[in-house]
Amino acid sequence: MKALMWICLVVISLLSLFPFYIMTVMGTHYNEDLFKGIPILPGSYLQENLKTVLKADFLHVYGNSLIVSVASVVLATLTSTLIGYAVAKFEFKGRKWLQTFVILTMMVPTQVGLIGYIIEMRHLGVGNTLWPVILIWAAFPFGAFFMIQFMRDSIPNDLLECARIDGCSEPGIFVRIVLPIMKPGLATLATLVFLWSWNNYLLPLVTINKSEWYTLPIFISNLGIVHRTDYAARMAALTMTTIPVLILFILGSKTFMKGLTAGAVKG
Amino acid sequence: MNNRKLGKWVGGFTSFALLAGLLAACGGNGNEASPSASSPAAGGASPSxxxxxxxxxxxxxxxxxxxxxxxxxxxxxxxxxxxxxxxxxxxxxxxxxxxxxxxxxxxxxxxxxxxxxxxxxxxxxxxxxxxxxxxxxxxxxxxxxxxxxxxxxxxxxxxxxxxxxxxxxTPAGFAYRRDLAKQYWGTDDPAELAKLLSNWDDFIAKGVELKDKSDGKVLMFPGLGDAFLVLRNQNTVSYVNGSEVDLTAKLQQPIETLFKMRDAGILGKNELWTPAWSASMAKGEFMFYPMAPWGPKWHISANDPEGSGRWGLVKAPEVGFARGxxxxxxxxxxxxxxxxxxxxxxxxxxxxxxxxxxxxxxxxxxxxxxxxxQKALFEAPGAYDEFFGGQNLSQYFLQEIIPDMKGQPQSKYDSVVDGVFNALYPLWTKDASTTVDAALEKFKTEFKNKASDATVK
Amino acid sequence: MNVNAERYDAIPAASRKRRWGPRMWPYLFALPFVLTYAAFQLYPILYSFVLSLHDWNGIGAKTYIGFKNYVQLWTNDPLFIKSLWNTLLMMLMFIPLTLILGLTLAYWTFQLTRGKRFFQTINVLPYITTPVAIGFIFSYMFDWQTGLVNLLLTKFGILEEGFYWLQDPWGSRAIIALMVIWRNLGYFMIIFMAGMTVIPQDVYEAAKVDGSTGLHTFLRITMPLLRNITVFLVVTSMIGGLQLFDEPKLLYGGWSGSAQVGGPDNTALTMIWKFVDESFISNTRFGYASAIAYSLFLLIVLFSVISYRLTAPKEDKR
Structure with a gap:
């Protein structure tokens, strides 16, 4: 049984690794060579592709994406954690309604409010900046729902009661007791918001009209598109784009694992 | 008592925020209405x-x-x-x-x-x-x-x-492989080829000859997509009148010729722009690739970097067509x-x-x-002439292809036609038994699905 | 709860007014989310609804036509009904599989003494690899003439001739489902593992003492404790599934723009794809497209409620 488990894990891992590897390798080839067959071995065109990418102001755009994602993560985790705590761990009038509200907001398809959102952003005067792309994450329904469910599962009520009886203030409880327990959840949410805001394509496309404020996905779709598409250069850029997220996941997984010992929640 | 007050306060504040959001957005309601239809002739700018x-x-x-x-x-x-x-x-x-x-x-x-x-x-x-x-x-x-x-x-x-x-x-002709033409038809000269392929029936006949002589290894076009884009763009009839779309006038003839080609077996099975389609240029599996002046640099030489000298440019049968x-x-x-x-x-x-x-x-x-x-500019050799066996591409476009060109009136339904064709032609490639009438009917149905405000003939 | 009430009554009335008891805090905590939502997202939603009652191409004037868009959508638009059907079918193909596989993988990885983080990181790669690359790779692999899959199948004699995956109605759906499963496995793994992380070890120890092993432990101990996380994943999968768009679009998005919207004979057309098609590709009917978006919203509410009712724990959600 254990052997079977290992084999399955390895096979699936290889399947997961395969496309990522291919993407990296594709970035090292001459674009039209890619059409001759999926490359398994690295090519020799990496420098040229990198030149194409960097020539087009890649680093600046990278910075834009970083700003957007970091700000989005901060905003999203803040509001989501707070409301998650409220709904999951308190009894108050309107709790049920609030929970339904969160779930309802989660169900609104993202494309629904596109035009209206742009209009609103324009009226708020932040039309041609990075703010529209950041603010869309300020109230992140998935995040709120995730926090609600996660908190339900992971924070024992008696712990909170003890703290209250001990005279701890509510904010104090939140910061000193809840947050540490929530580390895995926080890490997960932060990483996901980072990822989603990093790869977001539609919103930046229609809200940002100045090339200098472009984020990475838009930038990449504009690489080498005169009369034919330079997939190789794009793959090189994509690989570089994926690195920060990968790093984040690697770091985050440390927290997921460390959180295991934080399971010392046995009062 | 405390929390009831707070509740009211929260409620009030939320409503306020909501209202603020609404007002901010509605503030410029007038501005976001449709742009004023200013007649250009009477525009404020002084005529110059x-x-x-x-x-x-x-x-x-x-x-x-x-x-x-x-x-x-x-x-x-x-x-x-x-x-x-x-x-x-x-x-x-x-x-x-x-x-x-x-x-x-x-x-x-x-x-x-x-x-x-x-x-x-x-x-x-x-x-x-x-x-x-x-x-x-x-x-x-x-x-x-x-x-x-x-x-x-x-x-x-x-x-x-x-x-x-x-x-x-973007007047277009066909880029062709000189080596293959020489091998199977005995000539690689553009003028002679143009004579051999002066109309579509001759083209099909020559295609069958090519297929037979090469044992099916070399065909005329990589796929139905290529052939159709030529045929469709050659048919420059005005087919849109307001919201009346005469698909029959626009497509019947192209589809007939297309299916004749398909039935003669001279078309490949590749879809446009797929990797296999791009790779076929170097491989020498097909004779013709529709090409406009932007083609030599971005298309042919990009996909067949070592193919210098083995390409040529010939005009299409019957009439010119635009590409891109x-x-x-x-x-x-x-x-x-x-x-x-x-x-x-x-x-x-x-x-x-x-x-x-x-x-x-x-x-x-x-x-x-x-x-x-700038006559001299075009008489001088161009950057890709050598790639095309020394043929002066610009001159060929100017003298042989452009005189045969006709313009196509533009309409928003062009992209719907494009889209429906892209959706259907792989199916026609897969199932070679579709008849012209069935295909046209299907085309009309799909078109109606996408452009529900149009009346389709 | 009783404790709080008693404590509260024990406080002299005078200081009650000044003290901010625990009663107020939930409202304060919930405020940031509600406010920001009201400020940034409510208006667009309302605007979109109003828009769906009009006919507008984005440039000219808006003409009020009441609910005509909805009527046409539900009674006279075969493509919309087809897209609805397609979306549901594909969801059925990938949601159960992803849940089961994700949970199994998470559990196995969790049990490992070494290499946990390694496997977790590798399996999350598909999720963070940009969809563009994935679409490219998949359409390449399943290409009729030169794709890896067909080459392997014909080489091993399973098939005579390459199967035209991308143009077969069920083939197209299967590939898309495969793309979604492959993409989301890592994500599900992470969520499940985060949930498993907070299960205290003594629960397992106690179970072991009672003689529970392997599968039994898994079914009776681990899964119930993952209930809420599972509910989260089921509901979010339904919501996300109904909005399926990226995978089909990238698979059929065409190389260099010769896109085949909807896949072969529209069997891969999803509702959001139809929405985008109506607004920007085949048409420019923003009002009509808004009606599609709103209908989708209602469907999402319907399906989410159903799936939540079916999977949430019976006792009142604490």
């Missing part, structure tokens, strides 16, 4: 001759959305040599997203460019959206007789007004119309601009005069 009197007097900022950053980076400094006080800002936009971005921008009243590009794929839709200014009125005063006659339908909207300028002309092409127009409500026109004119029509354009990028302008003034 097509070329401004003193270039240095013109100033302003012109916003351009283009996907070819290299072109803009090269052209703008040239432009500024003549018009030093006009600033041109470029935003790079992928042609696949162009219309979406443009419409969102106009719909939400945010940044709209002054210079708008319309690629073949969505050119008709762009024109029918009615956001481009009529260039024959003031302050542009464009003279339509100044451009090659056949190009006029490509830059006019359904009311017959010229609303754009061609970025470059981009129209450049000016936004109706632009605040910098004169400056924008100065740029557009310089880059795509003026002698200096077209000279730079051709020498640096290989783009051929639609301006008639240019070809007369």
């Amino acid at each position: 001759a097509s070329a401004p009197a003193d270039p240095t007097q013109l100033s302003g900022t012109v916003k351009v959305w283009d996907w070819d950053e290299t072109f803009q980076n090269g052209m703008i400094p040239e432009f500024n040599k003549k018009y030093p006080n006009i600033k041109v800002e470029v935003t790079v936009v992928n042609p696949n997203d162009y219309l979406q971005k443009l419409q969102s921008g106009i719909a939400s009243g945010s940044d709209v460019p002054d210079v708008i590009l319309g690629e073949e794929a969505y050119r008709g839709k762009l024109f029918d959206l009615d956001v481009l200014d009529n260039l024959e009125g003031a302050p542009y005063n464009f003279d339509r007789s100044g451009v090659l006659d056949y190009t006029i339908p490509f830059i006019s909207n359904s009311r017959g007004e010229v609303v754009a300028v061609d970025q470059a002309i 092409g981009t129209a450049v127009g000016i936004y109706k409500d632009s605040k910098a119309k004169e400056a924008a026109w100065a740029f557009v004119q310089f880059a795509y029509q003026s002698e200096e601009g077209s000279l730079y354009n051709f020498q640096t990028f290989g783009n051929m302008t639609s301006n008639k005069e240019f070809y007369e003034k």
Whole structure:
């Protein structure tokens, strides 16, 4: 049984690794060579592709994406954690309604409010900046729902009661007791918001009209598109784009694992 | 008591925030309504001759959305040599997203460019959206007789007004493999080939000959897509009248010829632009690839880098066809119309601009005069002539292909036709038993699904 | 709860007014989310609804036509009904599989003494690899003439001739489902593992003492404790599934723009794809497209409620 488990894990891992590897390798080839067959071995065109990418102001755009994602993560985790705590761990009038509200907001398809959102952003005067792309994450329904469910599962009520009886203030409880327990959840949410805001394509496309404020996905779709598409250069850029997220996941997984010992929640 | 008050407070504050949000958005309600339909002729700008009197007097900022950053980076400094006080800002936009971005921008009243590009794929839709200014009125005063006659339908909207300028002309012929032609047909000379393939029936016959002699290893076109784009673009009949779409007139003949070719077995099974399709150029599996002046650099030599000398250019049977092409127009409500026109004119029509354009990028302008003034430029060898066995490509386009060209009136339904074809032709490739009538009927049904406001014949 | 009430009554009335008891805090905590939502997202939603009652192409004037868009959508638009059907079918193909596989993988990885983080990181790669690359790779692999899959199948004699995956109605759906499963496995793994992380070890120890092993432990101990996380994943999968768009679009998005919207004979057309098609590709009917978006919203509410009711724990959600 254990052997079977290992084999399955390895096979699936290889399947997961395969496309990522291919993407990296594709970035090292001459674009039209890619059409001759999926490359398994690295090519020799990496420098040229990198030149194409960097020539087009890649680093600046990278910075834009970083700003957007970091700000989005901060905003999203803040509001989501707070409301998650409220709904999951308190009894108050309107709790049920609030929970339904969160779930309802989660169900609104993202494309629904596109035009209206742009209009609103324009009226708020932040039309041609990075703010529209950041603010869309300020109230992140998935995040709120995730926090609600996660908190339900992971924070024992008696712990909170003890703290209250001990005279701890509510904010104090939140910061000193809840947050540490929530580390895995926080890490997960932060990483996901980072990822989603990093790869977001539609919103930046229609809200940002100045090339200098472009984020990475838009930038990449504009690489080498005169009369034919330079997939190789794009793959090189994509690989570089994926690195920060990968790093984040690697770091985050440390927290997921460390959180295991934080399971010392046995009062 | 405490929390009831708080509850009310929270409730009140939330409503306030809501209201604030609503008000902020509704504040400019008037502004986000449709742009005023200002008639260009009576526009506020003072009418002027097509070329401004003193270039240095013109100033302003012109916003351009283009996907070819290299072109803009090269052209703008040239432009500024003549018009030093006009600033041109470029935003790079992928042609696949162009219309979406443009419409969102106009719909939400945010940044709209002054210079708008319309690629073949969505050119008709762009024109029918009615956001481009009529260039024959003031302050542009464009003279339509100044451009090659056949190009006029490509830059006019359904009311017959010229609303754009061609970025470059794209008359097309077939790029063919000289070595294969020599091997199977005994000649690789373009003039002789043109005679052998003077009409489609001859073409099909020659295709069968090719198939037989090569044991099916070499066929005429890589797939139905290539053949159809030629046939469809050759049929330049005007098939749209308001919302009446006569698909039969536009498509019956092309589909008949297409299926004749398919049934004769001279077409490959590749879909356009797939990796296999691109790789086939070097492999020598197919004889012909539809090609316009942008083809040699971006298409043929890119995919067959070692194939120098084994390619040639021949015109299509019967009549010429256009492949690709981009129209450049000016936004109706632009605040910098004169400056924008100065740029557009310089880059795509003026002698200096077209000279730079051709020498640096290989783009051929639609301006008639240019070809007369710069005869020598085209008689000299071009950058890719050697790749094409020493054939003077520009001359061939100018002398053999352009005279046979006819223009196609543009309509928003062009892209629907395109889309339906792209959806259907793989199915026709897969199931070779579809008949012309069945295909046409299916086409009409699918078309109706996509364009529910049209009456289809 | 009783404790709080008693404590509260024990406080002299005078200081009650000044003290901010625990009663107020939930409202304060919930405020940031509600406010920001009201400020940034409510208006667009309302605007979109109003828009769906009009006919508008984004440029010209808006014409009020009441609910005509909805009527046409539900009674006279075969493509919309087809897209609804397609979306549901594909969801059925990938949601159960992803849940089961994700949970199994998470559990196995969790049990490992070494290499936990390694496997977790590798399996999350598909999720963070940009969809563009994935679409490219998949359409390449399943290409009729030169794709890896067909080459392997014909080489091993399973098939005579390459199967035209991308143009077969069920083939197209299967590939898309495969793309979604492959993409989301890592994500599900992470969520499940985060949930497993907070299960205290003594629960397992106690179970072991009671003689529970392997599968039994898994079914009776681990899964119930993952209930809420599972509910989260089921509901979010339904919501996300109904909005399926990226995978089909990238698979058929075409190389260099010759896109085949909807896949072969529209069998891969999803509702959001139809929405985008109506607004930007085949048409420019923003009002009609808004009606599609709103209908989708209602469907999402319906399906989410159903799936929540079916999977949430019976006792009142604490």
